[in-house]
Amino acid sequence: MTTIKTTLIATAFLACTVPAAMAEDCTPKHSFETVKPGTLSLVATTYRPATWIENGEIMGIEGEILKHVAAMECLEIEARPVDAAAGLNYITRGRADISAGGWYRTAERDKVLDFSAPLYLDQMAIVSTEDVNAFDELEGQPVGTVQGDLWVPELKTLFGSQLKLYPNFSASLQDLRNGRISANFASNSVIVNADSAGQLEGFYYNAVQPDERVAASMMPSQVGFPVPEGSADFQAAINADVQQLREDGTLAEILKRHGLEASAANVGDARFVQ
Known part of the structure; x- marks a missing residue:
């Protein structure tokens, strides 16, 4: 969870590509454009248990969610570790498709980027x-x-x-x-x-x-994926894929594996922290 920075922090980042598990005849569940065709380009902060990168692989609650999404959409994952200050700049500048790192859905952030539907609750x-x-x-x-x-x-x-x-x-x-x-x-x-x-x-x-x-x-916050403004088709696909994971119980199991209650998947109506 970070506040928005308007300048990119100058530091060295290591980009890594993690193949999604998909067959050659894989058919995406939805149609949308990504920054790099055939790839889900994401940036991730180290914010356990939400996300971290280990041996070139995106891990954590949101890492598992995104691996499922990538498989459903026949995409490879290209994950770039960033510090907290840079986690949203990649999104506002259109340099990544999605950011992971336990980001709270806030009204202030929503002014400069868009969010996926809520993933889980945190407080x-x-x-x-x-x-x-x-x-x-x-x-x-x-x-x-x-x-x-x-x-x-x-x-x-x-x-x-x-x-x-x-x-x-x-x-x-x-x-x-x-x-x-x-x-x-x-x-x-x-x-x-x-x-x-x-x-x-x-x-x-x-x-x-x-x-x-x-x-x-005042109340548990909803965590979401920051995505670029105007990416309506991409947002709709992410939201539909996550909803499938919620309905079939996969999301609850992911949360439990990382020490959270399964009930954290019951997010209620979408809202923003003011």
């Missing part, structure tokens, strides 16, 4: 050493979150200079472990993944109590 949570679950309990204390997270502007208003920003969740967790911050804010999916990997021993984690000062705390 804001707190990791701490004192078992807190409310912003007021941390007043005047140093806290952390990943730079570009949806709630950064609102947390800056609440905590001012006490808010520390990190390049990734692991870095913020290290500072929490060393006592440099009192709590760390992240999405529930990221925290559950860290817990399953044994990284949260000695810590507490809780969903954040709803607080009108931070919109993301």
Whole structure:
């Protein structure tokens, strides 16, 4: 989840191509254009369990979803790892078909790109050493979150200079472990993944109590795939393919494999975080 940047961060990226499992006589379920014919060009941030790239292969919840989509549409996957700041720039500039990385569907992002229909639900949570679950309990204390997270502007208003920003969740967790911050804010999916990997021993984690000062705390957010504006046929195909995965139970199984509840697939009506 990142805020929109208007400039591309200059860094080295490694592009990798992962063949989709398809027969020579494969017939796509839908008709649409992609940046590169016959290829699903995607960019992915490392945001476990949503996405990461391992040995040249897109992994995670959204990685599995996109592999199913690519197979249904007879496409190869070309995955490019990017940092959080670049994850949306590739889409707004038309350099990729789709972005993966636990992106919350927000009204602000929707102004400059389009989104797929909701994939699954996620919510804001707190990791701490004192078992807190409310912003007021941390007043005047140093806290952390990943730079570009949806709630950064609102947390800056609440905590001012006490808010520390990190390049990734692991870095913020290290500072929490060393006592440099009192709590760390992240999405529930990221925290559950860290817990399953044994990284949260000695810590507490809780969903954040709803607080009108931070919109993301009010209700679970819907995660979606950012796609270029005006790609109506492509969006319709992605949405139909994901809906098939939802209806046949595949999506729920993917979520469970990565530590989330199957009920996270029940997204309700599409909405945007304001």
